[in-house]
Structures are given as C-alpha cells and as structure tokens.
Amino acid sequence: MDDPTIIRCAWCLGDPDYIxxxxxxxxxxxxxxRGLFENLCLEGFQAGLSWITILRKRENFRAAFAGFDPHALAKWGSADIERLMQDQGVIRHRGKIEATLTNAQAYLKLEAEIGFSKFIWGFVDHTPQINRPQTLGDVPAQTATSAALSKALKQAGFKFCGPTTVYAFMQASGLVNDHFATCAFAPNIT
Known part of the structure; x- marks a missing residue:
C-alpha cells in the first residue's frame, strides 16, 4: 500500500503496480x-512499449515462458513460437519471442563458460553503480557501460539487447542504482 509520506522517484507515482x-x-x-536472464528477456519485450505493460503481464510471461527456464526455452521450436503468438497474455511479437528462445541458448553457453551473473556483473566490477540523479532528466537512456555490455551480449548470440534496453536491464537488476537523490530508496553514500 502506498504511504504518501514516503518520497519516491517521480516515475513510479500514481500506480500501485509501479510503486x-x-x-x-x-x-x-x-x-x-536465472533472475538476470528473466529481467533481460522482459526488458527485450519492453522495447518500444511502456514498462507498466510488461509489469502487468509479468506473471503471464512467466507462465507462458516456463518460468524463464533457459534449459526449457532452449529446446523450444516453431510450434512453441506459434502457440505464444496466440497467447493474449504476452506481447505477441514474433521477433521478441524468437529472441527469447535464442537468448536461452546463448545464456546456457555463457552460464557454462563463466556464469551468466559473473559475466553481467563484471561490466560494473561486481559493484552496483550509484548515481543519485536529481530529476528524470538526469537519468541517461544508455551509457558507455550499457553499450559495452550490449555489444558483448550480441557477440555471445543474444538478440533484442541494444544499449538502451541493456541500461534499463541494469537499472532493474541493480547494477545501476538510479533512485533519485530525494527518494527514500536511494542508497546512503558516506
């Protein structure tokens, strides 16, 4: 439940799901x-849409995509794609659906080689980057780090992971903390 005495980032105000x-x-x-893989997939589906659309469909996505289990998704094929194209509970974008299955295969390779989490967190030296912006205008759409991670993911075989999508993924997964400086959830910096 929303507590009006708590100061939050302006982007989440007015909607209980966002809050x-x-x-x-x-x-x-x-x-x-696996949680990172799910976040990356969902951010890929979000491309061109508002995050609230994905957030409200997240449980449908989890059900339709086998809980984002990469081992299962890597085995799926054209029949599964066609089934998902008929599922009104998810975003029915063939390219994004196909990318999710491709990404599962790429994930399994990275997970076996280095560990997906270790690979992802290596781009921020395994330490969350704290920004503390003053306004939404202070938050970049992408950074040199998100561009580098995007490039590395694409080289590893991932799709729908451009620098802007990757930056949103980094925010969602805590690699970057962009809570406004005035937000009650901004980390304290000493």
Missing amino acids: AYHDQEWGRPLYDS
Whole structure:
C-alpha cells in the first residue's frame, strides 16, 4: 500500500503496480543468473512499449515462458513460437519471442563458460553503480557501460539487447542504482 509520506522517484507515482515494483525490486542488486536472464528477456519485450505493460503481464510471461527456464526455452521450436503468438497474455511479437528462445541458448553457453551473473556483473566490477540523479532528466537512456555490455551480449548470440534496453536491464537488476537523490530508496553514500 502506498504511504504518501514516503518520497519516491517521480516515475513510479500514481500506480500501485509501479510503486510496489519501485519499492521492492528496482535498483536492488540481483545476482541470481536465472533472475538476470528473466529481467533481460522482459526488458527485450519492453522495447518500444511502456514498462507498466510488461509489469502487468509479468506473471503471464512467466507462465507462458516456463518460468524463464533457459534449459526449457532452449529446446523450444516453431510450434512453441506459434502457440505464444496466440497467447493474449504476452506481447505477441514474433521477433521478441524468437529472441527469447535464442537468448536461452546463448545464456546456457555463457552460464557454462563463466556464469551468466559473473559475466553481467563484471561490466560494473561486481559493484552496483550509484548515481543519485536529481530529476528524470538526469537519468541517461544508455551509457558507455550499457553499450559495452550490449555489444558483448550480441557477440555471445543474444538478440533484442541494444544499449538502451541493456541500461534499463541494469537499472532493474541493480547494477545501476538510479533512485533519485530525494527518494527514500536511494542508497546512503558516506
């Protein structure tokens, strides 16, 4: 429930789903490889849409995509793609659906070689980057780090992971903390 005495980032105000996501997930470091994979896939689906659309369909996505289990998704094929294209509970974009299956295969390779979490967190030296912006205008759409991670992911075989999508993924997964300086959820810097 929203407590009006808590100061939050302006982007989440006015919607209970956004507020819960902001307060409980966004910007918190996520080190679980599978959780990171899910976040990257969902950010790929978000491309060109508002995050609230994805957030409200997240449970449908989890059900339709086998809980984002990369071992299962890597085995899926054209029949699964066609089934998902008919599922009104998810974003029915063939390219994004196909990318999710391709990404599962790429994930399995990275996980076996180095560990997906270790690979991802290596781009920020395994330490969350704290920005403390004053306004939404102070938050970049992408950074040199998100561009480098995007390039590395693409080289590893991932799709729908451009620098802007990757920056949103980094924010969602806590690699970057962009809570406004005035936000109650901004980390304290001493």
